Amino acid sequence: MTNSIGEIEGNEVLFVIGANPTEAHPIIGNKMKKAVKHNGTKLIVIDPRRTELAEMATIWLPINSGTDAALVNGLIHIIVRENWHDAEYIEERCTGFENLMETVKEYTPERVAEITGISEELLYETAKLYTSTKKAGIFYTLGITEHTTGTANVMNLANLGMVTGHIGHENAGINPMRGQNNVQGACDMGALPNSLPGYPKVESAEGRAHFEKAWSVILNDKNGLRIPEMLDEAYDGNLKAMYVMGEDPVLTDPDANHVRKALANLDFMVVQDIFLTETAKYADVVFPATCYAEKEGTFTNTERRVQRVRKAVEAPGECRLDWAILSEVARRLGAEGFDYSSAKEIFSEIRATIPSYRGMTYERIDKVGLSWPCPTEEHPGTKFLHKGTFPIGRGVMVPVEYEPPAELTCDDYPIILNTGRMLYHYNIMTRNSSTLDEIRPYELAEIHPADAERLGFKELEFARVSSRRGSVLTRVTITDKVKPGNMFMTFHYKESPVNELTNAAFDPITKTAEYKVCAVKLERVENQAEVCI
Known part of the structure; x- marks a missing residue:
């Protein structure tokens, strides 16, 4: 993170993309909720699922899974076209702006709306709100990185932060939230x-x-x-x-x-x-x-x-x-x-x-x-990074092209599976806590009511979820938190090991796998009484 957790309560805009902080990073999530409820902070949430923060958001963009690069390019396109960028910051602190613009000029609002499923009107509202103040911070996590284009997604968020001059200031910056304590x-x-x-x-x-x-x-x-x-x-x-x-x-x-x-x-x-x-x-x-x-x-x-x-x-x-x-x-x-x-x-x-x-x-x-950095015993530590300059001198804007996920739906596997955490089981070790396990002892795969009706599911019934790589059993919960044609599962349960399904296609630089987009099929288990998980 370029900025500190305490600064969140002073942010005027929080731009949360590919992250579910109230469940996966609850301390930070609580800071965000406090900022919104008590300090008047505006909240932009970009997530295909309707999370707790999405329900509180000023703007929620239920983006099509895996289209983050197109969305960010589209926002940059609008910001520059409307002259909402920080030309002075770009001139003094950055390089590569012209190359970036050669790429993003192709990402018109019309094209980006078609790719992402987000209306042109919402794209404009998002760009305008994010650029309305210097106290706007980007927050992201695995929903950005766990794609075959994860590195490109991160670089594109840096492009957005530099184009708008949001890096190197208090209550701003680019803030990847680490998944575990150390x-x-x-x-x-x-x-x-x-x-x-x-x-x-x-x-x-x-x-x-x-x-x-x-x-x-x-x-x-x-x-x-x-x-x-x-x-x-x-x-x-x-x-x-x-x-x-x-x-x-x-x-x-x-x-x-x-x-x-x-x-x-x-x-x-x-x-x-x-x-x-x-x-x-x-x-x-x-x-x-x-x-x-x-x-x-x-x-x-x-x-x-x-x-x-x-x-x-x-x-x-x-x-x-x-x-x-x-x-x-x-x-x-x-x-x-x-x-x-x-x-x-x-x-x-x-x-x-x-x-x-x-x-x-x-x-x-x-x-x-x-x-850190804290180079001497007299140094107070560093609250936020990149004040006045970048360690390499000028920040480098790197053009990013949108590439679709490695695995898309088809007739055999018509549903997109997304994976992540739930609040009750922070990771896999919490299953060893009997108290936490009593609260949520089994997986509940989220499916949309339209898909449940089409496939004949009732609440808490067992389903078989299959991909090209494997098959698992799970209970289902019916909710409009996910979009039709999408479902969500966590990786906490050895009884329903979701990573038997996920795609091992990975980002070419970090080798991070594409956990967030996986094509599956969903089938009702006929003999419900015989299943024991």
């Missing part, structure tokens, strides 16, 4: 196949030299594999071993049948986790780890804020701290430098090697934390 921190620490801690590229000799000196090692200069590449290589027999930590790809990755076959084909697999997950059942070795309440350390959240985590309870049984397990494995492999005594000692190394963390100490982040 995803940002994991990325900061180099848990990416092409980056070192603090984001120097693996292929950068200068970046490697910094860490080679700090760690007295020689680092590989080749990028690693992304998850879909790992699984494909395992399936083909080229990748022999895998160490899975805090991840359950059998439930969370697309085309789950392919995932299972890939994992079964490994020579050796280690899983380090707090429960015996579906993936751990394929492991040769399982290391029982500790949960957040059983450890000391830091988390770095979605607004780049580094915060203390304190041990509240003792770990059960043979569970050990993650860093202690990794250090022991490293030592037994013959590595040096893994003789840490505490999480605080590890944080001292983080500070010494990552410039954006250098000014943080346990004492400074004792209560509310600090947002």
Whole structure:
């Protein structure tokens, strides 16, 4: 996120696209609700589903799934044509505007309305409202990135933010909301196949030299594999071993049948986790780890804020701290430098090697934390990014063409399936909470009343949902939150493992799969009494 969570309540316009914050990011969602209800903030929601925020929105655009790039191009087209863009900002801070305009000139309101299903009138209203104030922030998440064009979608939102001069200001910016509590921190620490801690590229000799000196090692200069590449290589027999930590790809990755076959084909697999997950059942070795309440350390959240985590309870049984397990494995492999005594000692190394963390100490982040970059101990942390300039100098506008989803409907698979979260089960681990599981113990696939009537469904009846890759059973709920010809399921339930259905087609740059658009067919189960899930 370029801006901080606290700034949301001061926003005059919230532009929420491909995100359902009240269920998937409830703290941020509550801030948005407060801003709208009590502060007069205007809300634009772009989502094919009628979410809680969509019901509160000043403007709701129930876009056709997978047409985000066309929509954003259409908004830019209108904004420039109506002279609502920030010409001074573009001139002083950006490059590539002319190339961008060569592309977006083809995205007329008429064409975009046809692609997206949004009327020309609503397109104009949206463009006008977003450009009505400098205190307008874009907020997005997996509904933008989990497409074969995910990277292009993100770049196009950056185009929109730069054309309108909304980046580098308080209560504005481009704000991707991280899905879990320490995803940002994991990325900061180099848990990416092409980056070192603090984001120097693996292929950068200068970046490697910094860490080679700090760690007295020689680092590989080749990028690693992304998850879909790992699984494909395992399936083909080229990748022999895998160490899975805090991840359950059998439930969370697309085309789950392919995932299972890939994992079964490994020579050796280690899983380090707090429960015996579906993936751990394929492991040769399982290391029982500790949960957040059983450890000391830091988390770095979605607004780049580094915060203390304190041990509240003792770990059960043979569970050990993650860093202690990794250090022991490293030592037994013959590595040096893994003789840490505490999480605080590890944080001292983080500070010494990552410039954006250098000014943080346990004492400074004792209560509310600090947002990076924080280069010195006198620095107050950075509330919002890109004030006055971009790190690379001028912001680069990159033209994006609309491309349809990889899989469209047909006679055999006439319904579009979208996947995501529900509030009661934040991810898959919450199923281990008996209290939460009692609230929502099973999947409820959302289908539109017109589709329910056409197929003969009643509320809570069982259905078989099938795609080109697999088939699952689920109960259904009948609601106009989804459009006719669309349905929605979550990925929380091993009894109805939706990722047996989803398409493994992925973005060519990040290798993120297209979870948000999948063609399926829906069939009523005749013998309802015999189904038990």
